[in-house]
Amino acid sequence: MAQFPQATFLTSAWQPHQFPADDGAEVAFAGRSNAGKSSALNALVGRKDLARTSKTPGRTQLINFFALSPPSRLVDLPGYGYAKVPQQMQRHWRELLTGYVRSRVSLAGMVIVVDARRGLTDYDRQLLDLMSGTAQPVHLLLTKADKLNRNEAAATLRDVNGQLSERASVQLFSAISGDGLDQLRRTVLAMLNRGSGKKEPR
Numbered sequence: 504m505a506q507f508p509q510a511t512f513l514t515s516a517w518q519p520h521q522f523p524a525d526d527g528a529e530v531a532f533a534g535r536s537n538a539g540k541s542s543a544l545n546a547l548v549g550r551k552d553l554a555r556t557s558k559t560p561g562r563t564q565l566i567n568f569f570a571l572s573p574p575s576r577l578v579d580l581p582g583y584g585y586a587k588v589p590q591q592m593q594r595h596w597r598e599l600l601t602g603y604v605r606s607r608v609s610l611a612g613m614v615i616v617v618d619a620r621r622g623l624t625d626y627d628r629q630l631l632d633l634m635s636g637t638a639q640p641v642h643l644l645l646t647k648a649d650k651l652n653r654n655e656a657a658a659t660l661r662d663v664n665g666q667l668s669e670r671a672s673v674q675l676f677s678a679i680s681g682d683g684l685d686q687l688r689r690t691v692l693a694m695l696n697r698g699s700g701k702k703e704p705r
Contacts, residue, residue, distance in 0.1 A: 527574025528698025534616030536582030539646035611698025
């Protein structure tokens with residue numbers, strides 16, 4: 504299994520001026536609230552408590568930065584698309600996320616976390632459109648695949664892949680069973696290495 508560097512909390516940001524120095528390379532995780540983003544991040548780094556998980560969607564209200572081997576970082580973007588969050592908060596999240604994607608030079612790639620049982624939503628497509636204005640790679644992580652049987656999982660993968668039109672790579676993933684974890688780690692490491700100018704792992 505691909506080794507992943509130790510991750511530690513770095514800082515949280517409510518406004519762009521609170522972002523850490525824009526150097527090195529970082530991979531951001533985004534996704535609709537309750538899609539399993541925090542669980543995916545924790546599985547990626549092999550920790551249970553790096554990103555906070557909650558039964559209440561929309562709890563990630565800041566952009567959270569995690570330090571890896573310098574100068575690499577992971578970034579946990581606010582969950583989006585949860586109707587019970589006040590509209591003012593939704594607007595702030597959209598503005599913060601859009602500003603981050605458009606201005607962050609060190610952004611080396613994006614992982615969009617999607618609940619495999621629900622497939623692509625309008626919010627996921629909006630994020631794909633936002634990333635299409637950049638030159639950075641995008642990877643779709645179809646989470647909670649353990650809740651589908653083999654035929655359902657394969658059909659979902661084919662359907663989502665067909666909708667992407669090569670705008671992103673895609674895989675099935677389960678934080679519970681660990682299926683797809685090695686592929687996720689290799690993908691994120693490749694993004695970080697590409698962003699920092701290092702040779703990609705074979």
